[in-house]
Amino acid sequence: MTDQMQHITLTSRPSGAPTADNFALETAPIPTPGAGEVLVRVHYMSLDPYMRGRMDDAKSYAAPVPIGGTMEGGGVGEVIASTADGFAVGDMVLGMFGWTTHAVANPSTLRKLDPQIAPVTTALGVLGMPGFTGWHGLMEYGRPKEGETLVVAAATGPVGSMVGQLAKALGLRTVGIAGGAEKCALATDTFGFDACIDHRAHDTARSLRAAIKDAAPTGVDIYFENVGGKVLEAVMPLMNPHGRIPICGMISWYNAGGLGAGADTALSAPALWRPILVNFLSVNGFIISNHWDRFPAFLTEVGPKVQSGEIKVVEDIAQGLENAPKAFMGLLEGKNVGKQIVKLMA
Amino acid sequence: MTDQMQHITLTSRPSGAPTADNFALETAPIPTPGAGEVLVRVHYMSLDPYMRGRMDDAKSYAAPVPIGGTMEGGGVGEVIASTADGFAVGDMVLGMFGWTTHAVANPSTLRKLDPQIAPVTTALGVLGMPGFTGWHGLMEYGRPKEGETLVVAAATGPVGSMVGQLAKALGLRTVGIAGGAEKCALATDTFGFDACIDHRAHDTARSLRAAIKDAAPTGVDIYFENVGGKVLEAVMPLMNPHGRIPICGMISWYNAGGLGAGADTALSAPALWRPILVNFLSVNGFIISNHWDRFPAFLTEVGPKVQSGEIKVVEDIAQGLENAPKAFMGLLEGKNVGKQIVKLMA
Numbered sequence: 001m002t003d004q005m006q007h008i009t010l011t012s013r014p015s016g017a018p019t020a021d022n023f024a025l026e027t028a029p030i031p032t033p034g035a036g037e038v039l040v041r042v043h044y045m046s047l048d049p050y051m052r053g054r055m056d057d058a059k060s061y062a063a064p065v066p067i068g069g070t071m072e073g074g075g076v077g078e079v080i081a082s083t084a085d086g087f088a089v090g091d092m093v094l095g096m097f098g099w100t101t102h103a104v105a106n107p108s109t110l111r112k113l114d115p116q117i118a119p120v121t122t123a124l125g126v127l128g129m130p131g132f133t134g135w136h137g138l139m140e141y142g143r144p145k146e147g148e149t150l151v152v153a154a155a156t157g158p159v160g161s162m163v164g165q166l167a168k169a170l171g172l173r174t175v176g177i178a179g180g181a182e183k184c185a186l187a188t189d190t191f192g193f194d195a196c197i198d199h200r201a202h203d204t205a206r207s208l209r210a211a212i213k214d215a216a217p218t219g220v221d222i223y224f225e226n227v228g229g230k231v232l233e234a235v236m237p238l239m240n241p242h243g244r245i246p247i248c249g250m251i252s253w254y255n256a257g258g259l260g261a262g263a264d265t266a267l268s269a270p271a272l273w274r275p276i277l278v279n280f281l282s283v284n285g286f287i288i289s290n291h292w293d294r295f296p297a298f299l300t301e302v303g304p305k306v307q308s309g310e311i312k313v314v315e316d317i318a319q320g321l322e323n324a325p326k327a328f329m330g331l332l333e334g335k336n337v338g339k340q341i342v343k344l345m346a
Numbered sequence: 347m348t349d350q351m352q353h354i355t356l357t358s359r360p361s362g363a364p365t366a367d368n369f370a371l372e373t374a375p376i377p378t379p380g381a382g383e384v385l386v387r388v389h390y391m392s393l394d395p396y397m398r399g400r401m402d403d404a405k406s407y408a409a410p411v412p413i414g415g416t417m418e419g420g421g422v423g424e425v426i427a428s429t430a431d432g433f434a435v436g437d438m439v440l441g442m443f444g445w446t447t448h449a450v451a452n453p454s455t456l457r458k459l460d461p462q463i464a465p466v467t468t469a470l471g472v473l474g475m476p477g478f479t480g481w482h483g484l485m486e487y488g489r490p491k492e493g494e495t496l497v498v499a500a501a502t503g504p505v506g507s508m509v510g511q512l513a514k515a516l517g518l519r520t521v522g523i524a525g526g527a528e529k530c531a532l533a534t535d536t537f538g539f540d541a542c543i544d545h546r547a548h549d550t551a552r553s554l555r556a557a558i559k560d561a562a563p564t565g566v567d568i569y570f571e572n573v574g575g576k577v578l579e580a581v582m583p584l585m586n587p588h589g590r591i592p593i594c595g596m597i598s599w600y601n602a603g604g605l606g607a608g609a610d611t612a613l614s615a616p617a618l619w620r621p622i623l624v625n626f627l628s629v630n631g632f633i634i635s636n637h638w639d640r641f642p643a644f645l646t647e648v649g650p651k652v653q654s655g656e657i658k659v660v661e662d663i664a665q666g667l668e669n670a671p672k673a674f675m676g677l678l679e680g681k682n683v684g685k686q687i688v689k690l691m692a
Contacts, residue, residue, distance in 0.1 A: 228616065228619060232615070232619070233615075247619070247622055247623045248623070249623065250616070250619060250620065250623060267615035268614075268615065269578070269579075269613035269614065269615060269617070269618045270574065270596070271615070272615045272618055272619060273574060273578070273593070273596060273618060274596065275631075276593055276629060276630075276631040277593045277594070277595065277596060277631035277632075277633075278631070278633075279631065280630075280631050280632050280633060280636065281629075281630070281631050282628075282629075282630050282631075283622060283627075283628075283629040283630070284622075284626075284627070284628050284629070285621075285622040285623035285624070285625065285626050285627050285628075286623075286626050287623075287624075287626060290626065
């Protein structure tokens with residue numbers, strides 16, 4: 001049985017929120033690496049909102065996971081066999097292994113990690129794809145200026161907390177939005193947001209808008225968009241002239257059945273489009289995988305800030321591959337606190 | 347009676363499309379210019395879609411016209427009295443005189459015109475605010491590249507025709523949208539669009555979309571947005587990755603009661619927002635009055651093309667101030683062919 005691995009497959013496509021029935025834990029023989037490949041035993045697996053999109057069969061920037069296919073995702077693991085130049089048994093590597101305990105990989109798709117510089121889990125969060133997303137979106141499309149006001153939701157997540165901390169250090173007023181008092185305390189006390197609003201305390205976009213307005217008395221210059229829905233509806237009328245909206249996600253709509261009717265929002269298309277015109281807004285969608293050429297610059301700038309503790313790291317670590325679906329469903333409901341990771345090795 | 351002038355005032359705010367009742371033709375004494383001012387007799391007056399927005403009492407980039415106030419707008423006129431340095435009786439000038447036969451103006455708000463270079467009416471259209479809007483929006487936010495495809499509505503209007511002609515000269519495939527067969531013939535035969543679609547032949551956004559898709563087989567890289575509504579709904583799913591959407595107007599929504607319910611479109615907010623993310627779109631609203639610093643560059647580049655006939659000029663000239671409201675209502679319904687102007691002098 002030592003030659004067996006476990007992985008989680010997509011058995012059916014969700015309509016709305018995913019359920020346990022959409023996933024299956026399966027066992028398979030550990031694959032053998034071919035010439036020039038490595039075999040990795042995964043230690044930590046990342047869970048991210050974008051994975052919800054891959055479960056749908058809708059046109060998007062990436063192909064959907066096929067039915068019966070292993071769920072996609074990034075992970076950190078240890079090389080346990082290698083015929084590849086430059087990769088030795090024991091090396092720690094980052095790669096897109098999927099929801100699995102073992103994977104064969106082409107070394108060109110791997111990044112070697114130095115555990116002396118930062119804990120390897122940071123390669124999945126603050127120094128990985130989510131942190132890079134926050135940095136690139138803020139700096140490239142947000143164009144922050146001292147004295148401005150920034151709003152970001154999912155403020156304690158790995159994207160939102162990066163955006164808030166970078167913006168604060170640049171002299172912006174930072175207003176976070178998060179679900180629940182515990183997360184709001186984390187946003188202000190640990191991540192240094194000037195204010196945090198608990199969206200669960202506001203049933204309507206109108207009520208949420210009034211709270212944001214109080215926290216952003218001079219209006220909103222940058223709305224870093226990662227949720228859509230009620231928060232977008234609340235913020236849009238508060239945007240200042242020449243405001244910027246980088247869009248990296250819209251998690252509140254991932255569960256709404258794709259392009260569907262937008263049933264969870266009263267926001268009309270004109271109410272969304274007209275402020276872009278009358279306030280001269282700049283709205284840019286992006287996916288970070290188009291921008292890996294900027295990753296070295298990100299690591300150079302942000303890596304030392306993580307090492308020094310200037311940028312804080314908060315992780316939420318679930319135990320065991322079998323618990324990944326539950327942790328993922330919790331992530332989509334905002335139950336995690338900090339970057340959601342699954343630990344696969346005891 | 348030679349000391350009397352005429353002007354048109356806003357008597358009430360329209361709900362939906364303006365009607366004749368919203369306007370009044372009034373008579374008043376011709377004002378006397380103060381020290382350093384000029385008195386202008388208006389020869390030609392411009393009618394533009396943005397004026398519909400000024401009739402509403404909604405938050406926008408400009409203050410509304412007050413009830414009882416003269417309708418705003420640009421015009422070309424002749425200086426008939428002057429105590430201002432550099433302005434002599436007989437000079438032709440461009441200014442924001444409003445819907446009026448005479449106006450006193452501060453010379454800092456005027457631009458002197460040389461009728462030898464181009465007919466003075468071009469200062470209201472192809473070489474004025476609309477042409478400048480098309481040029482700036484296309485070059486700054488559209489970022490056209492040879493071989494790409496551009497879609498623009500109101501294709502025979504002064505903005506759309508400028509956008510189409512500039513893009514065509516840069517090697518793009520240009521697809522115009524216009525109302526009626528006559529305008530479509532003008533778009534292709536005079537303005538050189540590769541294709542033009544009559545939106546009146548398509549009751550639904552879906553049908554219009556199919557026609558655009560046929561005319562833009564490789565998708566849409568630039569959608570120059572000046573109408574909103576059905577055209578936007580049709581185009582959005584056709585946008586290519588990394589597409590650009592400059593927004594200078596949304597005339598189809600101006601008559602929908604401002605921020606109201608968007609009753610003329612089935613487009614939901616997620617259906618508008620999600621393509622921005624998944625296709626990495628860049629959406630920029632702008633009002634040209636923020637960009638006058640670029641006007642000299644525009645005149646330098648486009649002026650010679652108008653003189654040479656490379657950029658075509660089509661004007662629709664109504665006769666007499668008293669007919670301005672009717673011409674304006676016609677403009678909002680797309681009844682004009684080419685740049686709508688009102689001639690005030692026999």
